[in-house]
Amino acid sequence: MQSEEKLAEYRRMTPAERLRLTFDLIEEGWPYLNIGTEEQVRRKHQRIREENDLFNRRVLDCLARTKKDVAT
Secondary structure, three states: OOOHHHHHHHHHOOHHHHHHHHHHHHHHHHHHHHOOOHHHHHHHHHHHHHHHHHHHHHHHHHHHHHHHHHHO
16 A cells, blocks of 8 residues: 555646656566566466456446446
8 A cells, every 4th residue: 555645646646647657667667577487477478468358358347337327
């Protein structure tokens, strides 16, 4: 959990500043995706795919519920 001060700092950021922070964190972590044994790298990439699949499934489920609610 972030400190209250850090949370307040994030809340004061503009959307562009938060997006820049996100891009910076992605760029910083990118090289580490392919470090490790072949098995470790495979597991990292598999985990990312699983998380993306879960996110996509949740978005599609929400859209389907919204569409159903609008139709009724």
